Structure formats: structure tokens, C-alpha cells
């Protein structure tokens with residue numbers, strides 16, 4: 462387009478100047494436009510021109526009278542648009558051009574979080590990959606992907622090394638080794654476009670759904686040590702074998718004194734428990750643990 466015009470004017474395109482000595486000023490010099498929105502940018506020459514114009518695939522324009530020309534689009538949807546303002550002057554430097562710093566952006570269509578090759582529940586102490594997938598975002602070099610556990614940001618990833626202007630799909634992974642405290646943890650990720658001072662506020666943001674992590678772990682007693690209890694006449698014996706575990710533990714009691722097998726009861730309560738050793742075993746699919754209770758006659762003289 463511009464080259465045709467320059468041929469028509471019989472000028473050489475050698476020696477095009479840009480920068481300070483160019484006598485062209487683009488205003489605003491940087492524009493951030495949402496996909497499909499309108500945009501208007503002016504280019505002003507500070508000395509007499511033969512031609513002043515915009516080179517643009519979708520909205521070329523020029524003037525031979527004015528010192529100002531506008532680049533105007535009602536709905537910008539062209540990802541490869543790179544408008545350049547050019548001026549052809551009567552005096553040296555005879556040709557100038559300035560590129561518009563144009564950022565066309567689009568929020569992601571979706572942001573999704575998942576466990577790679579797995580579904581909840583996970584097992585304590587093993588390594589898992591969480592993946593966050595962002596669909597159709599542009600320009601990706603302004604994207605920041607943030608990972609949250611609850612309200613806390615645990616990791617972020619930028620994509621500034623990538624260069625495409627067109628929408629792309631990107632993903633980020635987070636390695637986790639869950640512990641017991643992670644049971645019930647809520648993970649999510651968030652895609653945010655940080656488009657600079659000229660960009661919109663609040664920042665264009667899309668959040669994933671929440672991933673609820675369920676963590677399985679073997680039974681563990683709050684107080685694992687052996688318990689010694691004295692038989693007393695007026696109070697009941699309470700043998701508390703409650704263990705924490707996921708899935709919830711199943712309990713089995715054994716003792717030479719127990720006539721019947723007591724099935725799946727974390728707490729034994731009875732006035733009639735005789736002296737002896739009672740062993741409780743808490744188990745789930747990940748393991749089992751035992752705890753002993755020793756019931757004694759109250760020693761005389763104490």
C-alpha cells in the first residue's frame with residue numbers, strides 16, 4: 462500500500478527515518494484493545510507533508526492536506542494488524558514512519574484444573590501433578606497464571622518468552638506431595654492478563670473451578686503410647702482407641718478377657734471390664750496400627 466503510493470509519487474523508499482528526528486507523533490503511542498472493540502489513534506506531523514497516512518491491512522488512510530490523520534477501526538478483530546504511520550516530506554528527512562504499539566487482547570475461553578492421569582482421592586506422600594489449562598488467550602506473553610491453595614498463592618507462571626499475537630492454549634503444572642493436612646484442601650488457578658499501564662482495570666481475569674483434594678492416609682493414634690488404667694469401683698472404664706485415618710479406620714479389639722469380638726467400635730465402655738491387656742487395631746486400606754490398654758487392680762496402699 463505505502464510502497465505503491467511512494468512509487469506513484471516518484472520517490473525512493475531508501476532512507477526511511479523513524480524515531481526522534483521523524484517529526485511524526487502517534488497519540489496515544491500505545492493502545493490496548495479488547496478483541497472486537499473500537500479504536501482510534503492519531504498520527505500528527507510537526508512539519509509540512511506531501512502525504513501523511515496509515516499503512517494498515519484493514520484501515521489504511523492518508524491525507525495530502527492535513528498534518529494529522531486517524532487510524533480508526535469500529536471493531537478490531539485482526540490479530541496480525543500492525544499499523545504504521547508514514548509521512549513523506551518536502552525537506553529531509555523526506556520519509557518517516559512510526560509503528561503503533563498495538564496490543565489486541567482476548568480473555569481465555571476457559572481455565573480448567575485437573576489432576577494429571579488421576580482422580581481424587583490421592584494417597585499421602587506420593588507425587589501428583591496438577592494441571593491448569595488455559596484455552597484461547599491472547600497475547601500469551603502478558604499472561605500470568607496463578608496457583609492458589611485456599612486463599613494463598615502458591616505458584617505463578619509467566620509466558621513472556623512466547624511471542625504469538627494470536628490466541629493460543631497454554632498450561633502450567635504444579636507438583637504436589639500431599640500430606641494429611643492437604644485432605645480437604647482446595648486448589649484453583651487463575652489466568653490474568655497484565656497488559657501494562659494502558660490496559661484495563663481490573664485486570665482481565667478468568668478463574669478455574671475449585672479442585673477439592675481428598676487425601677487418603679493410614680490410621681494414626683492421637684496418643685499412641687500404651688495406656689494403663691486402674692480398676693475403680695464407682696466409675697466406668699473408658700478405653701479410647703480413636704485413630705485418624707482416611708478412609709475412616711475400622712476397629713478390632715482383642716483380649717483374653719473378651720468373650721465376644723467387639724466389632725468396629727473406637728471406644729470401649731464398660732463397668733465390667735476385668736483386669737488384663739486389651740489390644741485395639743485400627744485399620745484401613747493403607748495400613749493398620751495397634752494400641753494396648755492395660756487394666757490393673759488398684760494397688761493396695763495408694
Ligand SMILES: *[C@@H]1O[C@H](CO)[C@@H](O)[C@H](O)[C@H]1NC(C)=O
Nearest residue numbers: 576577578579589590591634
Ligand atoms: C498420563 O498418561 C498418558 C497415557 O496414559 C501418558 O502418555 C503420560 O505420560 C502420563 N502422564 C503422566 C504425567 O504420568
Ligand SMILES: *[C@@H]1O[C@H](CO)[C@@H](O)[C@H](O)[C@H]1NC(C)=O
Nearest residue numbers: 605607615616617618619655
Ligand atoms: C510470582 O511469584 C514470585 C515468588 O512467589 C513473586 O516474587 C512474583 O512477584 C510473582 N509474580 C507475579 C507476576 O505475581
